[in-house]
Amino acid sequence: MSEMPRFQAGDRVRVRRASPPGHVRTPWYIRGHSGAIERLCGAFANPEELAYRRSGLPAQPLYRVRFRQAEIWPDYRGQPEDSIEIEIYQHWLEPAEQAP
Amino acid sequence: MTIDHHDHEHGHDHGHDHEDNHGHHHPTLPDEAGGLSQYQVMEIAVRELLIEKGVFGAADVRRAIEAMDGRHAGLGASFVARAWVDPAFKARALADGSAAARELGLEIGPTRLIVVENTQSLHNLVVCTLCSCYPRMLLGLPPDWYKSRAYRSRAVHEPRAVLAEFGTPIAEDVELRVHDSTADMRYLVMPLRPAGTEALDEAALAALVTRDSMIGVALAETP
Numbered sequence: 001m002s003e004m005p006r007f008q009a010g011d012r013v014r015v016r017r018a019s020p021p022g023h024v025r026t027p028w029y030i031r032g033h034s035g036a037i038e039r040l041c042g043a044f045a046n047p048e049e050l051a052y053r054r055s056g057l058p059a060q061p062l063y064r065v066r067f068r069q070a071e072i073w074p075d076y077r078g079q080p081e082d083s084i085e086i087e088i089y090q091h092w093l094e095p096a097e098q099a100p
Numbered sequence: 101m102t103i104d105h106h107d108h109e110h111g112h113d114h115g116h117d118h119e120d121n122h123g124h125h126h127p128t129l130p131d132e133a134g135g136l137s138q139y140q141v142m143e144i145a146v147r148e149l150l151i152e153k154g155v156f157g158a159a160d161v162r163r164a165i166e167a168m169d170g171r172h173a174g175l176g177a178s179f180v181a182r183a184w185v186d187p188a189f190k191a192r193a194l195a196d197g198s199a200a201a202r203e204l205g206l207e208i209g210p211t212r213l214i215v216v217e218n219t220q221s222l223h224n225l226v227v228c229t230l231c232s233c234y235p236r237m238l239l240g241l242p243p244d245w246y247k248s249r250a251y252r253s254r255a256v257h258e259p260r261a262v263l264a265e266f267g268t269p270i271a272e273d274v275e276l277r278v279h280d281s282t283a284d285m286r287y288l289v290m291p292l293r294p295a296g297t298e299a300l301d302e303a304a305l306a307a308l309v310t311r312d313s314m315i316g317v318a319l320a321e322t323p
Contacts, residue, residue: 025282027229029256041212044284062283064214069259069278078260081275087283 002043002059006090011037013065014096015088023051026092034096035067038085046089061090169241173311175206176238176288180314181306183215184293190217197288201238208237216279217290218316223270225263225316226279226287227255233281235288239311246315256280266317289313291320 007013017032025047040063045056069082076082136144151158179201183190193200197213213235216224228234229252234242245251254262259278263270270276279287291313297305300323312318 025230027256027280027282029229041285047283062285064285069276073257077258078276079272079274082259082277083275084256084278084280086280087285089283 001057003061003090005040005043005061007037007040007061007063007093007095009037009039012096013037013063013093015065016092016094018092020048022048024048026088027086029072030067030086030088033067033072035065038064038066041087044089046091062087063090063093064088065093168236171236171238172240173238173309173314174306175240176235176311176314177306177309178302179204179206179238179288180290180309180320181302183290184305185302190290193290206238211235211237212285213238213288214279214285215288215290216277218292220292221273222275222277223263223316224277224279224287224289225255225259226281226289227252228281229253229256230282233286235286235314237286238288239314243311263317266312268318289316291318294320294322297323 012034013036014034015026015031019028019031040061043059043061046060047056049056064085065088066083066085068080069076069078069084070080072084147161150156151161179193182204183193183200189200189203192203193215194217197215198208198211200215201208201213216226218224226234227246232242232247234246236242251262256278259276260270263276281287291309293305294308297308300308304323308321308323310318310321313320
């Protein structure tokens with residue numbers, strides 16, 4: 001029992017800016033930022049439900065999303081190409097407009 | 101259990117008298133600093149209940165801990181060395197790390213392994229900002245610094261400065277890619293094979309692959 005994947009590699013996505021209580025595995029620093037899907041990792045029981053002894057089903061598609069460091073940290077000291085990749089569950093992602 | 105601090109003789113005789121001739125007191129640490137945390141108490145209580153109910157025995161717990169402690173970075177090093185000498189295996193490792201590890205007989209359980217390859221133009225670094233996710237099945241237990249708040253926060257925010265402090269400055273024309281291991285995947289860095297190693301066999305190559313090089317805070321050793 002899994003949610004259908006909504007995104008594929010290369011799609012631009014934005015991480016929802018939300019702050020629900022509980023066991024959330026979307027790091028704070030990445031919320032509200034846009035990146036590109038690197039790959040679909042499969043579907044996994046939702047840890048936000050598992051942490052409270054619920055089934056976590058339907059399983060959530062899990063993606064690796066690639067972001068540009070310079071877009072995340074205003075004071076980033078590195079190269080423009082430097083990147084960060086994070087695993088994010090589908091319910092934390094929404095479509096974003098294509099990069100200019 | 102209570103610790104009796106009054107009754108035992110200190111075993112460290114440094115050849116001087118602490119009280120009279122030394123002039124000052126050394127600070128002391130209690131034998132049991134702070135007592136048990138809530139989670140330690142809970143672990144002991146649950147473990148004792150499970151043993152009492154016959155779910156498993158105390159020796160099973162000991163064996164499981166021994167097996168966990170027995171894993172070490174040499175397992176990951178053998179994996180990397182095989183990939184260095186066998187391009188077909190390397191391709192399979194990059195496509196499906198877990199399947200490639202099982203192919204070598206490495207017991208990785210349900211771990212979903214992603215292998216990320218360093219190249220002349222890309223350097224990879226692994227961190228878990230939320231806790232301490234780490235490919236224990238191939239590297240053993242994570243080092244203390246990997247779990248520290250400083251590493252976990254700085255590795256994403258100023259990774260080049262962190263790498264410089266590890267003695268691993270990254271050239272400006274190399275992309276630095278940080279992998280924040282936040283969910284169900286585990287990451288192993290495949291370091292660059294050092295120059296001048298063409299004549300080495302697989303075992304000699306594995307000796308160059310350190311734990312830190314597979315986390316990404318170092319390069320492979322040179323022979």
